[in-house]
Amino acid sequence: MNTPPSPPGVERTDESAVQIGALxxxxRPGWVEAGRHLLAGLELAVRDxxxxxxxxxxxxxxxxxxxxxxPRRAAAAVDELARLGVAALAGEYHSVVARAAAARADALGLPFLCSSAVLDALTEQPTEWVARLAPAQSHGWRIYADFLLGAGHSRIAVAAEPSVYWAxxxxxxxxxxxPRGGAVIELDMRALAPTAVCDELVDSRATALLLLVGHPEPAVSIVRSVRHDQRLAGIMIGAPAGQPEFAEWATLLxxxxxxxxxxxYLPExxxxxxxxxxxxxxxxxxxxxxFVAFEGYDTVAVLADVLRSHGVDRARIAESWPCVAVEGTRGQIRFSRTPGISVWQGAWTPVQxxxxxxxxxDRxxxxxxx
Known part of the structure; x- marks a missing residue:
């Protein structure tokens, strides 16, 4: 029903099958737990x-x-999957990696339904070949900013690593x-050890620290340092990118x-x-x-509906994005053009x-x- 990862030339496929490439x-250094959940959703939908x-x-x-x-490995995988004759691409969790895959898919004329990556500019120029299920970063992170203000936080420190996504x-x-009276104070994690973050937080008088860094490190070490510094007993730690979603976070911390x-990205x-x-x-x-597992499931549900209605021709698949109307696990799925977003954007799923x-x-x- 599905093929596990295998080297080029060792595919075990059914010649009558319709194939979807899954990224x-x-x-490591990928977020393996997120990948496992994404793949579980993709595989379950294929079974159904x-x-x-x-x-x-x-x-x-x-x-x-x-x-x-x-990103380079992802771009090479897109080239290989295109040669293998897949009808479309699905998946990917990391935004920077999805951006490389989307650029290559656009260049090759290979439809790509991105499951989880949220970066607004998933491609440099508008493209007809790429669609995205997850809410755009600008949508979700503005909601997070409203939460911060509502909780009384206006001086926000961000511990940030260099990345297009974090920037x-x-x-x-x-x-x-x-415009709402808030301030963002950036802490460059290239120059600071996790313990030094605590001194910066005290000096900045920030009331919240956001983790714009990789998982598990340095995120876990930063949390430990801040939580065990008595000077920072009242500070809120936040992680808009979702590091605490997975069980490994609770196991480590x-x-x-x-x-x-x-x-x-789930309804109540x-x-x-x-x-x-x-x-x-x-x-x-x-x-x-x-929620990443649900994104995987919904990705295949959409592609299966498109393949049934429009066949396996790649151009016809790409042309079908504005016609999609599929019942997903978290509500109706449709795509449209959204200002400032370069790909076909799925109508917003609920944001929590x-x-x-x-x-x-665990709750x-x-x-x-x-």
């Missing part, structure tokens, strides 16, 4: 499509490639907070993992399809599924700001919705 971070008769009688098949959070996030926060708000209550998929994903993952409950770190609390 997923499965090894095939159980329902496939694509007009033909089985649907994933051809999986590990991007390992490496974009800091700019969105600054642009949204400044224990009680320190709680009360760190992050963005999650799932409908019948979402509830059924949640049960199946929980069984497959042996843990509660993250949540954290892990200090009384029960999430909804703090704000948008």
């Amino acid at each position: 997923v971070p499965l090894t 499509v095939n159980d329902a008769g496939g694509i007009v009688g033909r089985p649907l098949e994933l051809v999986v490639r590990d991007t390992a959070a490496d 974009s996030g800091a700019r969105i926060l600054r642009d949204h907070l400044a 224990g009680d320190d993992s709680a009360a760190i708000p992050f963005l999650r 209550r799932l409908g019948p399809l979402g509830a059924r998929v949640e049960t199946a994903l929980r069984e497959r993952l042996a843990e509660a599924p993250s 700001v949540v954290d892990r409950d200090p009384a029960e770190p 999430f609390r909804i703090l704000h919705t948008g």
Whole structure:
């Protein structure tokens, strides 16, 4: 039903199958846990499509490639998958990696439905070949900024690593907070050790620190340093990119993992399809599924609908984005052109700001919705 990652030339495929290339971070330095959840959603949807008769009688098949959070590796995988004849691409979690894949897919004329990456400028120029399910970064991070203001935080420090994604996030926060009396103080993590962050926070009089850094490091070390510095007992730590979403966060940090708000793309209550998929994903993952797993499922659901309606011709698939109307796990999925966004953008899924409950770190609390 799907093919595990394998070297070029060692594919085990059904010649009658309709193939989708899947880009997923499965090894370090990629966010492996996110990749595992994304792949679980993709695979479950493929199983459901095939159980329902496939694509007009033909089985649907994933051809999986590990991007390992490496843009060059992702671009090479797009080239390889295009040569193998996949009808479309799906997946990817890391925004910088998805941007490299999207640029290559656009150049080759290969439809790409990006599952999870949120960077607004997923391609340098507007493209007809790429669509995206996840809410754009500017949408979600503005909601996060509103949460910060509502919680009484106007002096926000960001511990940031160099990256297009982190720089974009800091700019969105600054642009949204400044007209409302807020200030963003950037701490360059190329120059600061996690322990030195504490001194900077004291000097800056910030009331909140946002982690715009990689997982698990240096995020975990920063949290430990701040949480155990008595001078910073009242500071809020936040992680808009979602580091606390996955179980590894709680495993590594224990009680320190709680009360760190992050963005999650789920409704307060799932409908019948979402509830059924949640049960199946929980069984497959042996843990509660993250929103990333639902994004994976919805990606295949959309592509299967398009393939049934428009066939496997790549140009016809790309032309179909504005015609999509699919019931997903978190609501109706449609695509449109959104100002400032270079790809076909899925209508916004619900956005939540949540954290892990200090009384029960395995339970999430909804703090704000948008």
